[in-house]
Amino acid sequence: MSDASGPITRLHTELAKLPGIGPKSAERIAHFLLAGDRKPAVLLAEALRDVVEKVRPCAECFNLTEGELCAICRDPRRDAGLICVVESPRDVGLFERSGGYRGLYHVLGGRLAPLEGLGPDRLTLTALAQRVRRGGVREVILATSPTLEGDGTALFANNLLAGSNVQVTKLARGLPTGSSLELANPQMLADALDGRRDL
Numbered sequence: 001m002s003d004a005s006g007p008i009t010r011l012h013t014e015l016a017k018l019p020g021i022g023p024k025s026a027e028r029i030a031h032f033l034l035a036g037d038r039k040p041a042v043l044l045a046e047a048l049r050d051v052v053e054k055v056r057p058c059a060e061c062f063n064l065t066e067g068e069l070c071a072i073c074r075d076p077r078r079d080a081g082l083i084c085v086v087e088s089p090r091d092v093g094l095f096e097r098s099g100g101y102r103g104l105y106h107v108l109g110g111r112l113a114p115l116e117g118l119g120p121d122r123l124t125l126t127a128l129a130q131r132v133r134r135g136g137v138r139e140v141i142l143a144t145s146p147t148l149e150g151d152g153t154a155l156f157a158n159n160l161l162a163g164s165n166v167q168v169t170k171l172a173r174g175l176p177t178g179s180s181l182e183l184a185n186p187q188m189l190a191d192a193l194d195g196r197r198d199l
């Protein structure tokens, strides 16, 4: 077997850092990548290098994109007066799949977690306030996760937007509390969006 600093150990270590992958799965994946045909490993390495080099946050909404602006911000058919504030690019995908939402997004890059040292400066809250202040926005939908931290983040954003002459709403309840939006199915998300109310 390999020594502690060898390439195989390094691969195990890096794979085990991925969400949902423990040491056992990391070992299984590493074994798959190293067994026989090396093509899957080469393709994976190239794909990883590609996203690391080419994908970056959208200059407007911080969704992931290959260009300056993401496809949603570039789409003239989207309603630019409506901004749905979410925690991660993954949440954008969830709302897009739920269908029916035609506004734009703003990706915060996480949620406030004071105990973990995650303060407002680590999120894109200032950029959100600037976006709203530029005008043309009539409603901001705060779609943070239904958790204490998500609610705290929504409250912070609401205070930040106070006095900016924009309607601030939040998703209707009915989503699984204490979790991420991922656990909601597309219909639940669409309903939560339809039933949104003033914060």
Ligand SMILES: [Zn+2]
Pocket (backbone or CB within 6 Å): 058, 059, 060, 061, 062, 063, 069, 070, 071, 072, 073, 074
């Ligand atoms: Zn964008």
